[in-house]
Amino acid sequence: MKSKPLVLMVGAVAAVIAATAALGRSAEPPLPANARADSVLIDKTGHTMTLFSGGQTLRTYVVSLGRGGLEAKTREGDNRTPEGNYRIDARNPRSAFHLSLHISYPDARDTAAAVTRGEKPGGDIMIHGIRNGLGWLGTFHRWADWTAGCVAVTDAEMEEVWRVVPDGTPVEIRR
Known part of the structure; x- marks a missing residue:
């Protein structure tokens, strides 16, 4: 009879793993193969990233942001997402x-403002998936802002973003 609790425990763990894996997948069908975004809007307050084409929404993703809070990035190491x-x-x-898409932060204005304050503006701001090896976290990564200032989506979502957002695409980040 000792094996019955073990079987139940193994079954419960398997169910949790399966549910976690399912959470990493979008319930929406993938965007068409020919879909191309011509702009990206990241709304920090809403924790969303919306891809647009011709003014129409292609898809909106729930995102995690920099762990330094919702204020605008001002200096290297503040762990904030720029605006x-x-x-x-x-x-x-x-x-x-x-995968990661690099955002062109800092621009000349960001750099000048940081220099005026006697600080470095920082850099390496990306849209990316989950740290390699932790993709099983799926949507659980959204429970907290955890990046060093980047914008994070699930790995499956990042594969779609990577496919439909070409280099040169404008990105607006606002609070």
Whole structure:
């Protein structure tokens, strides 16, 4: 009879693992193969990132942001997500996080403001998936803002974003 509790425990753990894996997948069908975003809006207060094409919403994702709070990024190491108008200016398929699209922060205004304060503006702000090896977290990553100033989505969502957001796409980040 001692094996019955063990079987129940193993079954419960398997159910939790299966549910966690399912949470990483979107309930929505994937965007069409020919879908292309022409702008991205990141709303920090709403914790959302919306992809647009021709003024129409393609898809909205729930995101995690920088763990330094909702205030605008002002300096290196503040762990905040910047605010302003930027562009996707690079992509990294070998990122420490599941794929990453680089946002062109800091721009000249961000740099000048930081220099005036005697600080460095920081950099390496990305849209990315979950840290490699932790993708099983799925949507659980949204429970807290955990990045160093980046914008994070699930790995499955990042694969879609990677596919439909070309280099040069404008990105507005606002509170």
